[in-house]
Amino acid sequence: MAVSTDATEVGMVLEARGISKSFPGVKALDDVSLTVRRGRLHALLGENGAGKSTLMNILAGVFPADSGEILLEGRRVSFRNPREAREAGIAIIFQELNLIPHLTVAQNMFLGREPLTRTGLIDDARMNRDAAEWLRRLKLEVSPQTLMSGLRVGQQQVVEIARALSMRARVIIMDEPTSAITEQEVAVLHELIHQLKRDGVAIIYITHKLDELPLIADEFTVMRDGRYVGSQAANAASHDDIVRMMVGRDLSEMFSRTHAEPGAEVLRVASLHLTHPERAGDFAVRDVSLHLRRGEVLGVFGLMGAGRTELLETLFGQHPKRAKGKITVDGREVWFQNARQAIDAGVVLAPEDRKREGLVLSLSVAANTSLACIGKTERLGLLDAARENELASGYVTRLHTKTPSVHQLVRNLSGGNQQKVVLSKWLATQPKVLLLDEPTRGIDINAKKEIYALMDELIASGLGVVMVSSELPEILAVADRIIVMSEGRKTAEFTRAEANEENIMKAALPKN
Numbered sequence: 476m477a478v479s480t481d482a483t484e485v486g487m488v489l490e491a492r493g494i495s496k497s498f499p500g501v502k503a504l505d506d507v508s509l510t511v512r513r514g515r516l517h518a519l520l521g522e523n524g525a526g527k528s529t530l531m532n533i534l535a536g537v538f539p540a541d542s543g544e545i546l547l548e549g550r551r552v553s554f555r556n557p558r559e560a561r562e563a564g565i566a567i568i569f570q571e572l573n574l575i576p577h578l579t580v581a582q583n584m585f586l587g588r589e590p591l592t593r594t595g596l597i598d599d600a601r602m603n604r605d606a607a608e609w610l611r612r613l614k615l616e617v618s619p620q621t622l623m624s625g626l627r628v629g630q631q632q633v634v635e636i637a638r639a640l641s642m643r644a645r646v647i648i649m650d651e652p653t654s655a656i657t658e659q660e661v662a663v664l665h666e667l668i669h670q671l672k673r674d675g676v677a678i679i680y681i682t683h684k685l686d687e688l689p690l691i692a693d694e695f696t697v698m699r700d701g702r703y704v705g706s707q708a709a710n711a712a713s714h715d716d717i718v719r720m721m722v723g724r725d726l727s728e729m730f731s732r733t734h735a736e737p738g739a740e741v742l743r744v745a746s747l748h749l750t751h752p753e754r755a756g757d758f759a760v761r762d763v764s765l766h767l768r769r770g771e772v773l774g775v776f777g778l779m780g781a782g783r784t785e786l787l788e789t790l791f792g793q794h795p796k797r798a799k800g801k802i803t804v805d806g807r808e809v810w811f812q813n814a815r816q817a818i819d820a821g822v823v824l825a826p827e828d829r830k831r832e833g834l835v836l837s838l839s840v841a842a843n844t845s846l847a848c849i850g851k852t853e854r855l856g857l858l859d860a861a862r863e864n865e866l867a868s869g870y871v872t873r874l875h876t877k878t879p880s881v882h883q884l885v886r887n888l889s890g891g892n893q894q895k896v897v898l899s900k901w902l903a904t905q906p907k908v909l910l911l912d913e914p915t916r917g918i919d920i921n922a923k924k925e926i927y928a929l930m931d932e933l934i935a936s937g938l939g940v941v942m943v944s945s946e947l948p949e950i951l952a953v954a955d956r957i958i959v960m961s962e963g964r965k966t967a968e969f970t971r972a973e974a975n976e977e978n979i980m981k982a983a984l985p986k987n
């Protein structure tokens with residue numbers, strides 16, 4: 476069933492008609508239309524770089540369209556900035572976190588629309604109270620007065636959600652709100668979505684997790700290469716139908732690993748501890764031991780707060796003072812004081828939060844790709860532009876990164892394609908041990924398979940990989956062995972044959 480875009484249709488709140496938008500070298504949107512209705516959730520789907528975020532940015536007043544029109548409750552509107560869109564009742568949860576680290580949670584939530592006292596000063600008490608109420612509804616247990624920088628990526632994402640909800644908009648755009656949050660947080664968000672729908676709010680929802688659709692979506696639209704492919708009622712299409720619309724062909728079977736015999740041990744960790752950054756006397760990582768062989772993928776599963784990210788950071792030399800234990804790389808004992816030493820020894824970490832730690836957004840794809848190699852080999856010095864370009868082009872081809880050229884600024888790539896540049900940057904250092912923290916966050920279904928295939932190829936060439944993922948099917952598909960963490964401890968270890976969703980989840984749940 477095609478969803479009608481007839482303006483007379485009841486309940487229509489927001490309509491985009493024939494929107495086009497070009498950036499230098501890219502036609503990001505070509506005559507795209509979308510209709511959202513009161514009390515409905517309209518999912519917007521498509522591969523990385525399809526143009527989803529661009530369309531949402533136009534609806535939210537971030538930048539104008541080149542052509543086409545936007546109708547709000549049947550009236551033509553044009554927003555010059557996000558504030559005008561917000562005042563018209565359109566709120567957006569941005570894909571990339573836009574929060575300011577040195578402000579508090581409440582200050583971030585009410586930035587630019589702070590409640591004022593009668594004398595015109597910012598009413599901090601009220602702001603903190605209102606923020607606390609939204610955090611409570613979202614079941615996020617942090618104080619509204621905590622600095623944003625003290626929060627994990629997933630928690631920051633929840634604050635971003637709270638910010639949009641607190642605007643009480645009639646249209647809420649959610650651009651991959653669930654890519655960085657835990658399953659419990661997803662459940663809370665889904666519950667709130669049902670509530671918003673009952674209150675008559677219209678929602679546009681972007682996700683790469685198609686399993687979410689039956690739970691929340693009423694209808695969906697698929698985009699491909701900046702063009703409108705089609706719209707359907709959510710219950711009228713199967714998972715395979717949707718994937719076919721997204722990629723324009725049938726996808727072959729799910730990824731499977733080739734089973735090469737792993738080689739010699741490349742990493743050993745004995746009794747690693749990391750003290751907790753805030754709670755004195757407590758540990759973020761507690762007595763964790765593990766080993767990794769060449770040609771092997773070790774999966775690390777855990778819920779938020781389990782210490783997975785902290786474990787990887789410690790191995791990458793990020794906490795030399797707060798950590799203790801024994802780390803051996805290729806038979807040699809090491810204790811990295813910083814990331815540089817780790818990189819030089821062949822240990823690299825592709826972090827979870829690419830914007831903060833993985834990439835320099837104001838530099839090109841080429842510059843970012845060679846960023847971590849600089850200083851490692853003289854031949855790859857900053858000035859050797861030809862080599863830099865050649866290196867970057869190689870990875871663009873290998874990972875199918877969608878960019879008009881290696882000179883494009885990373886800021887201008889879509890979220891999923893930025894993630895591919897993060898991987899390229901670390902692969903370019905030719906590491907022995909690759910630590911991956913949520914490597915396929917925000918990556919579309921097809922690109923995920925490409926990344927798994929790439930990992931497979933790297934493993935065959937002798938790399939050892941430690942991969943943290945909160946997606947169980949991903950861990951089960953990719954890892955040779957799996958360790959499970961809970962509250963800083965290693966609570967279980969399984970071979971690929973022993974592991975299943977149930978025993979992993981059981982080991983991941985906190986004991987009290």
Ligand SMILES: Nc1ncnc2c1ncn2[C@@H]1O[C@H](COP(=O)(O)OP(=O)(O)OP(=O)(O)O)[C@@H](O)[C@H]1O
Binds near residue numbers: 524525892917919
């Ligand atoms: N400011 C910009 N300058 C240049 N190109 C841009 C800019 N913003 C987006 N693009 C390009 O427009 C295209 C569409 O990007 P967009 O971010 O809308 O994709 P998306 O569908 O949201 O993908 P993802 O699932 O990876 O987030 C991409 O090729 C991207 O590189």
Ligand SMILES: [Mg+2]
Binds near residue numbers: 650890
């Ligand atoms: Mg996007």
